[in-house]
Amino acid sequence: MLHIVKKDVPKTREKIIVRVLAVLAALAVASIIVVFAGANPIELYIGIFQGCFGTIHRFAATIVKMVPLLVLSLGVMIAFKMRFWNIGAEGQFLMGAVGTTLVVRSFPNLPLPIMLLTMVLVSFVFGAVWLMIPAFFKARYGTNETLFTLMLNYIALTLVTALQYDFWKDPAANGMPKIANLPNNALLPNVSGFNLSILMAVIIVLAMYYFMNRSKIGFEISVLGESENTARYIGINVTKTIMIAALISGGLCGIVGMMQITGVSGALSTEITGGLGFTAIIVAWLSGLKVPFVVLNSFAFAVLLQGASYIQTAFQIPGSVADMIQAIILFFILGSEFALQYRFVSDKTKSEVA
């Protein structure tokens, strides 16, 4: 009879081969849907590629799509490292955007640099608080953070809905339920499509790399994720570590809210997240919670997102097809992890080993 046993840590080469095979298999399956949608799969896949790298503007669009996903994934990653399942990135993202809009509404006339700095700080605090609430209850009572943070997403969403349709509704929009666009002194400067958020993301990546691999608190977070008992034994203050990790995790997701409305959408609305907070969870998990892989995978997902929006216009393919292709690729990658972590042995070999 066959048994499955855990493997040693797979080599990078093996990882790459397995993932590439998984993506190819996924694309083969997805082709069925593409044919259903009335397009040639090969042409469509080439189209995705052209939509991302075809011109400098399309490439800029890819990078602009990558930035929020990257920062969200880094934020989620820190919490995951601690085995704290923060699936509330959507909510923290929205709250960060609410904080940003609040700054502009309270102090509309600040000069650009001071405005941007204040917005970064406030959005960080708003996102951080939104995660520190469940973190507090997790640390104090062991409250299930997966479900708590999931609920907070929807509470944040209804808050934004109320702001958009009621409290902050723009009277100048002829009854349209929208919040007024940000003034020019609150928009991120940009050069031919590349905006300042890219620089911010680079700084955040470097800081996170240092934080996770070199700093004491980053080490403590990893230990806590491995085993709470070990952490207590070597004298780590568990509550404090959980709260600090939540502060940074939620804060980073909050900053994304600021980046998105000042750099991309121009105003707060219920639509700004586009589900990126959920995609970030998938990115962080597939990256094995390592900063360089988070960067790589965020880019890969950004290619998918940008490619999807390009083929919608170029091939008249509905966005739902792209959603399904994305999900199928994910299913295959999630399934392929099995090949990296386990292997089959027969009873005979097992007894020989033993």
Next chain:
Amino acid sequence: MEFIFFLAAAVKAGTCLLYATLGEIISEKVGHLNLGVEGMMQMGAVIGFIAGFTFGNPYVAVLCAAIAGAAGALIYGFLTISLKANQVVTGLTLSIFGVGFAAFFGKNFVGKKVPEAITTFFAPIKLPLLGDIPYIGQIFFNQSVYVYFSYILVIAIYIYLYKTKWGLNTRMIGENPVAADASGIPVDKYKYFNIALCGALCGLGGAFLSLVYISIYPVNVVSGRGWIAVALVIFAMWNPGKAMLGAYFFGALDIASFWLQQYTLPVSIYLFTALPYLATVFVLIFTSMRKSSNKKEPAWLGKNYFKEDR
């Protein structure tokens, strides 16, 4: 009198949530947190509508919806049970898939009406005797057969989980798969069965929306109700009976903002939609504070079981 109509409408609005919640309770009882509820409901809703529209037969429509939901659940099941993939990530992916699936296959049906044969079949029927009870009769027993079937399901699932050997085994796997495995229970088989059942129920919940609740197929028929069902499982503390009460309460909140538009209120109507989630958060906090284990989530919820680890 108007309030009685409101309550009857709340029962109707809560029924789609009840189906999905019962499903998710079963899945979580066996230790699998499936965040793909929204996706499975979407798949059930669209396939149910297409089957109903094409064949005009209510039984076929409902059956196809259940199969569609179960098919979605089996993707999740295969990945998380056999391939040990992360449950949260797989569930979220299933939701992305289901939403895309429904948008794609439902595209050509937007604006189409539910066939006559099906609307008549699912029209409210006043039950003899029970329907004559004042108030209660008007609220609960003047409903569609789809709603009556959910009453039976609540009882059936309660009996299944708490009064049968299979239910006991299911709950044991959710609490401690190591012990369950050691005592000879086929863990994976139970998991597959319960997860597929969860998917079928979510599919039925979705089809309730597309076949009974609305008369013209809209762009997005489920629109986030799957997430409310996930919340409801916690609110109901994994108990089918409480899920029923909770579903009608959440159903009432779902239609409250519409009913309240006729009055001038001191608070924004939009904030009402946050109430189900806020209520869930409070339940989550209080149950964890009390630490009584029979009202908490199953101990192995969200963790995969690897036989050779034990």
